[in-house]
Amino acid sequence: MKALDTFDDIIVGAGSAGIPLAARLSADPTRRVALIEAGPDYPTPAETPGDLLDGNQMSLVEHDWKFTAGIRPDRTTRYYQGKVAGGASAVGNTIALRALPGDFDEWAALGNTEWSWSKVLPHFMALENDLDFGGEFHGHDGPIPIRRWRPEELTPAQAMFFEGCLAAGIPLIDDHNHPSATGVGAAPSNRRDVRGRVSTASAYLPPIRSRENLTIIADTSVSRLLVDGEGVRGVEVLSGSGTQELRARRVILAAGAIGSPAIMLRSGIGPKDDLRRLGIDVVRDLPGVGAGLHDQTRTAVFLVPKPGAENFGAAMGQVVVRTAAPSTGRENDMYYALVNHFDLATQFPHMREAAGAGRVFSVLVVAREPSSRGSVTLASTDPRVAPRIDLNFLATERDQQLLVDGVRVGWELSQSSKLRDLAERVVVLNNSLIDDDEAVRDYVRTTVDPAYNPVGTTRMGAADDPLAVVDQRCAVHGVDGLYVSDASIMPTMVRANIGLTTIMIGERVAELLRDV
Numbered sequence: 001m002k003a004l005d006t007f008d009d010i011i012v013g014a015g016s017a018g019i020p021l022a023a024r025l026s027a028d029p030t031r032r033v034a035l036i037e038a039g040p041d042y043p044t045p046a047e048t049p050g051d052l053l054d055g056n057q058m059s060l061v062e063h064d065w066k067f068t069a070g071i072r073p074d075r076t077t078r079y080y081q082g083k084v085a086g087g088a089s090a091v092g093n094t095i096a097l098r099a100l101p102g103d104f105d106e107w108a109a110l111g112n113t114e115w116s117w118s119k120v121l122p123h124f125m126a127l128e129n130d131l132d133f134g135g136e137f138h139g140h141d142g143p144i145p146i147r148r149w150r151p152e153e154l155t156p157a158q159a160m161f162f163e164g165c166l167a168a169g170i171p172l173i174d175d176h177n178h179p180s181a182t183g184v185g186a187a188p189s190n191r192r193d194v195r196g197r198v199s200t201a202s203a204y205l206p207p208i209r210s211r212e213n214l215t216i217i218a219d220t221s222v223s224r225l226l227v228d229g230e231g232v233r234g235v236e237v238l239s240g241s242g243t244q245e246l247r248a249r250r251v252i253l254a255a256g257a258i259g260s261p262a263i264m265l266r267s268g269i270g271p272k273d274d275l276r277r278l279g280i281d282v283v284r285d286l287p288g289v290g291a292g293l294h295d296q297t298r299t300a301v302f303l304v305p306k307p308g309a310e311n312f313g314a315a316m317g318q319v320v321v322r323t324a325a326p327s328t329g330r331e332n333d334m335y336y337a338l339v340n341h342f343d344l345a346t347q348f349p350h351m352r353e354a355a356g357a358g359r360v361f362s363v364l365v366v367a368r369e370p371s372s373r374g375s376v377t378l379a380s381t382d383p384r385v386a387p388r389i390d391l392n393f394l395a396t397e398r399d400q401q402l403l404v405d406g407v408r409v410g411w412e413l414s415q416s417s418k419l420r421d422l423a424e425r426v427v428v429l430n431n432s433l434i435d436d437d438e439a440v441r442d443y444v445r446t447t448v449d450p451a452y453n454p455v456g457t458t459r460m461g462a463a464d465d466p467l468a469v470v471d472q473r474c475a476v477h478g479v480d481g482l483y484v485s486d487a488s489i490m491p492t493m494v495r496a497n498i499g500l501t502t503i504m505i506g507e508r509v510a511e512l513l514r515d516v
């Protein structure tokens with residue numbers, strides 16, 4: 001590691017939010033910025049492994065934290081989180097959907113007025129180069145290219161799903177990232193072409209790697225914060241060469257909704273009783289650290305393809321539906337998508353036996369705003385031990401109903417004659433089971449899985465909100481020199497996959513901190 005150990009800003013985590021933040025802050029040549037990443041950093045496409053280049057598969061094995069999460073009291077699941085420069089954006093499914101204006105106006109109504117739709121829209125525009133749409137809502141100068149699937153690029157299953165949705169009366173959407181979009185249309189995707197994934201690492205870093213005031217420190221994990229009587233003064237890191245201290249005027253955690261609270265807890269910032277139980281000295285009693293973990297619930301109608309009807313090399317999702325749940329009527333709080341292939345070795349592994357097949361295609365069903373909340377807590381003070389993640393899914397009747405109704409909608413969408421004709425069989429579900437309330441509830445309980453959109457574990461809010469961890473400028477309440485900028489600050493869930501919103505957070509926090 002370089003001897004350069006004093007910085008203006010240390011950013012912990014080169015992920016979806018950390019990289020844009022580092023890029024914007026280091027644009028000021030007088031500011032010395034360090035970007036620390038636990039996983040590897042691949043500077044050029046030639047050095048980047050195939051699993052990260054290929055946008056048609058998620059990278060769930062090679063660049064992953066290997067976390068496990070409790071779903072329900074009787075069931076755990078693998079909980080994927082990218083461990084590489086680019087974070088989740090480097091391993092994910094390339095669905096690049098914006099959240100709704102109303103999501104941000106809710107954040108503002110909770111006292112976070114710096115995050116209203118009118119304040120965040122310029123950052124959504126600044127991060128993108130929309131290859132299909134312009135006008136008052138889209139940008140063309142940003143690092144992340146966004147394109148939508150053309151009709152001729154859809155697999156037969158996707159085209160049939162699309163047709164079936166239109167026949168079912170779902171409105172056609174050209175641009176799912178228009179603020180009022182609701183209906184069915186081609187998914188916007190963070191790609192330049194049909195195959196390659198564009199991550200924050202591959203989009204933002206190439207033009208700025210040569211900046212002398214930016215130091216990227218990869219393969220190095222932050223174990224805890226250095227805190228003195230005045231506040232946070234730097235970080236302790238673990239790398240192949242052992243433990244080291246790096247000092248800074250300001251530390252910004254961008255380690256994600258699992259990583260950021262874990263670092264704070266190990267540093268004595270969190271619920272005091274939990275910290276004392278682990279023998280950690282309390283620096284600041286903040287009950288919201290790790291509390292309020294919120295992810296979206298998902299299940300699916302799984303179909304085993306007929307021989308010859310597989311689309312295993314194609315993109316996972318191409319056509320998506322955003323609509324209201326029957327029980328809420330709330331704009332876009334449900335999401336359906338035709339997934340060309342799930343590898344049951346890594347996704348929904350509990351369905352493998354029932355499927356009697358290694359891979360399936362599916363109508364995916366996602367509830368965007370379940371009410372159940374979970375938590376991230378420490379299992380040990382040892383930074384090498386994974387935190388305890390409890391998703392606490394389906395804890396309310398409301399959440400069960402969202403997926404019960406969702407499975408029935410997914411079933412209907414899977415039964416258009418052409419799509420159904422591609423399948424040898426549907427896994428578990430059939431015409432009589434789908435009408436049986438208790439059987440569908442049972443199906444939901446046994447199949448529910450996370451959508452890998454965790455937020456809310458260091459949530460933003462005013463100092464008088466007992467569970468708020470950061471203020472609306474993302475400064476940690478009562479801890480000088482410490483900020484958070486990643487998905488964990490979201491005060492409420494958004495009605496979209498969270499990737500684009502998290503990149504926007506990196507951009508927005510850079511602006512809020514530029515003159516601080």
Ligand SMILES: Cc1cc2nc3c(=O)[nH]c(=O)nc-3n(C[C@H](O)[C@H](O)[C@H](O)COP(=O)(O)OP(=O)(O)OC[C@H]3O[C@@H](n4cnc5c(N)ncnc54)[C@H](O)[C@@H]3O)c2cc1C
Pocket residue numbers: 012013014015016017018036037038039058059060080081082083084085086087088089091092093094095096097220221222223254255256257259260263452453454486487488497498499500502503
């Ligand atoms: C498999 C998968 C697929 C997804 N697909 C999509 C999709 O298609 N569309 C979409 O919108 N969203 C998707 N998401 C969700 C979404 O992209 C992310 O959850 C979100 O972008 C999180 O951003 P973040 O910056 O908070 O965290 P991350 O992007 O996860 O970044 C955190 C970074 O911090 C690093 N880090 C953590 N702890 C430490 C430490 N102690 N020291 C140093 N570094 C550390 C991590 O290695 C990581 O690189 C997906 C998520 C996953 C896991």
